[in-house]
Amino acid sequence: MRTLQRYRMRTPSTGRETIVLAEPDVQYVDRETGERLEPVAQLLPLAPTVSELPWSIENLRFCNHCDQLAQRDLLDCPWCGQQMDSLAE
Ligand SMILES: [Zn+2]
Known part of the structure; x- marks a missing residue:
């Protein structure tokens, strides 16, 4: 952190x-x-x-619970607090 x-x-x-x-x-x-x-x-x-990624668009993804943008390296959505789906890649 x-x-x-x-x-x-x-x-x-x-x-x-x-x-x-x-x-x-x-x-x-x-x-x-x-x-x-x-x-x-x-x-x-x-x-x-906990994230060191800058908020440029290529480092963001949509939370599958609340549809807000969150940093790709986070496990839990900073907006709704739910665990996001693991990345497909
Ligand atoms: Zn969320």
Whole structure:
């Protein structure tokens, strides 16, 4: 289970972006410029999560109980909590 949230962080002067598994109350700085990184976005899936798959369409499938989209690597649907059918492939 991952409990830390992933963020996209940007260095203001260069615009360079990096993905950081951020701990709360920690300041992250650019290794080259020493600038404080600015959080740009949180990455899905949000923590806490058991899945490391990003929510792009090829990593999703429909739950056979509630018909909601769920990550392919999950056994239990995050929406209705029921166990989804195993994947055919
Ligand atoms: Zn479901």
